[in-house]
Amino acid sequence: MKKLLGACTAIAMAVTSGPIEASGQTEAERGLAVFQEWCVSCHGIGPGHPGTQALDHRYQGVLPGALEQRTDLSPEIVKSFVRNGISVMPFFRKTEISDAELDTLGAYLSRNNPR
Template identity: 80%
Template sequence: MMKKLLSVGTALMAALASGQIWAGGQTVVERGQAVFQEWCVSCHGIGPGHPGTQALDLRYQGALPGALEKRTDLTPEIVRAFVRNGISVMPFFRKVEISDAELDALGSYLSRSNPR
C-alpha cells in the first residue's frame, strides 16, 4: 500500500513539475481556459459585445472565425507573440500580468483544435 501511494505521489509530482497538471488538479488546457476567461474573454469572447471578436470578424470576412476559441489555425507561438507584443489596438501583456507558464497554458488552450 505504501509503495502504491509513493508511486502515485511521485507520478503526481512529475506531472505538476512538467506542467501537465496545475495546482488544484487542472490540466494545462483547463488552466489555459481559466486564463482566457480572466484576461481575454471580455474582448475575444463569442457573440456580440466583444470588440476583439467583432474586429476580427470584419478583418477576416468569414474566411476565419473572429472568435479565438473557434479558430483551428492558432499555435502557441502565435498566441505568445500577440499577447506579449500586442497588435493593432490590442495591448501587450507583461509577465507580471500573465506569467510565462500561464501564457503557455493559454497557447495550449487556444491551439487545442489545431490539427498541426
C-alpha cells in the same frame, strides 16, 4: 512529529492552491481559466466583444473572429500576440500574465489546431 506533519501539509497546500494549479486539469483546461480572466472581455464569443468583432470584420468569414473557435492558432503565435500586442490590442507584461500562464493559454487556444 505532528508539528512537522502540519507544517509540511501547510506548505503543500500553499504551493498547490494557486489560481491556475488545479489538480487533475490539463494544461488547456488551466488555459481556459487564463482566457476567462484576461481575454474573454474582448475575444469572447458573441456580440459585445470588440476583439471578436474586429476579427470578424477583418476575416469576412474566412476565419472565425472568436479565438476559441479558431483551428489555426499555435502556442507560439498566441505568445507573440500577448507579449507584443497587435493593432489596438495591448501587450501584456509577465507581471500580468506569467510565462507559465501564457503557456497554458497557448495550449488552450491551440487545442483545435490539428497541426
